[in-house]
Amino acid sequence: MSMKGREVILGILQGGPHTGYEINDILQTRLSHFFDATFGMIYPTLKKLEAEKLVTKQQISQTDRPNKNIYTITKAGQAAFSKAISEPTSDEILKSDFLMHLYFSQDLPTEQVALFFKEEISRKEAKLATLQAQLATWLENGMTDRQQITFDYGIAYYTATLEVLKKAAKSIAS
Amino acid sequence: MSMKGREVILGILQGGPHTGYEINDILQTRLSHFFDATFGMIYPTLKKLEAEKLVTKQQISQTDRPNKNIYTITKAGQAAFSKAISEPTSDEILKSDFLMHLYFSQDLPTEQVALFFKEEISRKEAKLATLQAQLATWLENGMTDRQQITFDYGIAYYTATLEVLKKAAKSIAS
DNA sequence: ATTGTCATGTAATTAGTTACATGATTAA
DNA sequence: TTAATCATGTAACTAATTACATGACAAT
Numbered sequence: 001m002s003m004k005g006r007e008v009i010l011g012i013l014q015g016g017p018h019t020g021y022e023i024n025d026i027l028q029t030r031l032s033h034f035f036d037a038t039f040g041m042i043y044p045t046l047k048k049l050e051a052e053k054l055v056t057k058q059q060i061s062q063t064d065r066p067n068k069n070i071y072t073i074t075k076a077g078q079a080a081f082s083k084a085i086s087e088p089t090s091d092e093i094l095k096s097d098f099l100m101h102l103y104f105s106q107d108l109p110t111e112q113v114a115l116f117f118k119e120e121i122s123r124k125e126a127k128l129a130t131l132q133a134q135l136a137t138w139l140e141n142g143m144t145d146r147q148q149i150t151f152d153y154g155i156a157y158y159t160a161t162l163e164v165l166k167k168a169a170k171s172i173a174s
Numbered sequence: 175m176s177m178k179g180r181e182v183i184l185g186i187l188q189g190g191p192h193t194g195y196e197i198n199d200i201l202q203t204r205l206s207h208f209f210d211a212t213f214g215m216i217y218p219t220l221k222k223l224e225a226e227k228l229v230t231k232q233q234i235s236q237t238d239r240p241n242k243n244i245y246t247i248t249k250a251g252q253a254a255f256s257k258a259i260s261e262p263t264s265d266e267i268l269k270s271d272f273l274m275h276l277y278f279s280q281d282l283p284t285e286q287v288a289l290f291f292k293e294e295i296s297r298k299e300a301k302l303a304t305l306q307a308q309l310a311t312w313l314e315n316g317m318t319d320r321q322q323i324t325f326d327y328g329i330a331y332y333t334a335t336l337e338v339l340k341k342a343a344k345s346i347a348s
Numbered sequence: 349a350t351t352g353t354c355a356t357g358t359a360a361t362t363a364g365t366t367a368c369a370t371g372a373t374t375a376a
Numbered sequence: 377t378t379a380a381t382c383a384t385g386t387a388a389c390t391a392a393t394t395a396c397a398t399g400a401c402a403a404t
Contacts, residue, residue, distance in 0.1 A: 002271035004391070011278040021355055031277065034270040041392060043357055064401070066355035085282060089272040089290050091297060094331070096208040097176035098263040099324045103205065104185040106318060108259060113320070116263050123265060144280055146287070149342045150273045153335060157268070160334030161327060168323045175394095178363070195383055215364060217385055238373070240383035 013073040033154035117169040128158040176264040187247040207328035291343040302332040
């Protein structure tokens with residue numbers, strides 16, 4: 001079994017107490033190239049973790065901004081996390097809707113396929129730019145050597161696939 | 175909305191009638207680097223597609239082997255597929271349990287992290303080898319130019335990430 | 349005026365996973 | 377005798393998605 005939302009959130013909370021909003025932010029900026037999360041998953045998961053006493057909630061009332069809940073990992077939560085992180089890793093999963101469309105695109109006109117390429121290239125370029133932009137602030141906040149590898153992996157992955165995409169887009173158009 | 179099991183199976187059936195077993199085989203060999211499927215998904219999906227009259231089932235009795243069901247796409251099925259393939263593509267999703275472990279591995283001993291690397295490298299090398307081995311037979315059975323791109327993409331993806339992994343594995347060990 | 353930031357949540361649905369169950373034939 | 381190939385399915389579960397709902401403040 002691979003690490004799911006539960007374990008990922010526990011992992012983030014091991015780095016200190018956070019609100020659901022902050023957890024989302026960390027997920028979107030630093031882990032977005034190998035995990036994706038939404039508020040629709042984060043809040044219900046925090047609720048379950050609290051019910052299982054793996055985290056505790058501290059409610060903070062604010063006047064200028066909405067009230068917030070700060071979650072802190074408990075001893076039991078740390079134990080659950082330690083167990084999860086020690087388990088063997090499972091297979092990486094890539095789901096590409098673009099490649100799926102391309103694979104079955106035989107009846108589509110060239111222009112439409114060209115548009116799919118254009119959109120996929122834009123998306124990937126944006127993701128690559130976000131990741132590279134993150135590097136500076138991430139380094140300041142203390143990026144470990146191991147985290148640096150996850151960053152390098154993401155950069156290599158986007159760079160290599162973008163190259164294939166750009167070359168193919170040209171050959172399609174001709 | 176991206177193409178799900180439903181649409182993928184319809185896409186495969188557009189290439190001709192197939193059994194669930196054959197659909198699985200195509201999925202495992204040609205699309206495995208960007209989609210994953212299991213029998214637990216394939217058979218229930220075929221049943222639903224039949225109920226919705228998007229495919230028809232022909233039962234074949236065999237003596238030497240288990241009986242089988244051959245599924246054929248209907249006009250309605252072709253229409254549903256055409257619609258799905260024309261829709262805009264959605265974001266690619268990568269889920270890496272290995273990177274997740276690595277990201278949160280600060281408290282794990284070097285040896286354990288080294289083992290994670292070793293296993294991830296083996297898995298990726300195996301996937302790369304399978305994909306390259308497929309090329310020959312795939313070309314014989316008529317691989318289109320567009321399908322060739324999905325193949326190139328997979329090769330580039332595995333090659334680039336393997337390089338990062340191997341380099342990092344060395345630096346970790348020292 | 350409008351967009352972005354901060355901030356939390358629920359309800360309904362869907363899709364997929366995991367585990368189980370069966371069993372003959374063929375090749376190494 | 378062990379593994380692989382062929383071949384199909386169900387039941388229970390889990391995880392996540394999608395869509396909805398609310399709302400003030402700050403910046404452009």
